Amino acid sequence: MAKQITTSKKTTVNQTFSFKAPGAMSVMLVGDFTHWQKNPISLQKGADGIWKVTVPLEAGEYHYRFLVDGEWRDDPDCALRVAIHLAARTRWLKCRPARRTRDRPEGQEPA
Numbered sequence: 001m002a003k004q005i006t007t008s009k010k011t012t013v014n015q016t017f018s019f020k021a022p023g024a025m026s027v028m029l030v031g032d033f034t035h036w037q038k039n040p041i042s043l044q045k046g047a048d049g050i051w052k053v054t055v056p057l058e059a060g061e062y063h064y065r066f067l068v069d070g071e072w073r074d075d076p077d078c079a080l081r082v083a084i085h086l087a088a089r090t091r092w093l094k095c096r097p098a099r100r101t102r103d104r105p106e107g108q109e110p111a
Contacts, residue, residue: 015057019066019075022049029053031064040067 017029028040033055043051043066063082066073074081 011058012056013059014054016052016054017043017064017066017075018050018052018077019043019068019073020050021068021073024051024068026067026069027051028067029055029064030067031062033057033062033064037067 019027021027024045027043027045029043030036030040034040041053041055043053045051064075066075
């Protein structure tokens with residue numbers, strides 16, 4: 001699940017991505033902002049089995065998926081989905097980072 005937690009600049013949002021996979025050995029975030037598999041981002045596993053990472057992204061729309069132990073996975077919590085049919089019939093997700101409406105302390109959720 002992608003979730004805004006803070007902003008560091010007017011156009012940059014610290015976006016937290018999470019994926020529940022308690023039995024997984026690795027979870028990677030890949031998307032157009034990582035050039036897909038060229039620069040994957042590793043998530044860190046919590047004691048609750050939820051893997052998380054926070055990534056600074058410019059405000060906008062992004063396509064991304066997770067690689068869980070090498071297998072492609074959709075974000076089950078992403079409400080915006082885009083089906084793109086290629087030779088391999090790959091389905092990508094499109095999530096929009098929440099736009100900043102005002103400054104708020106780090107970690108505080110929007111009201």
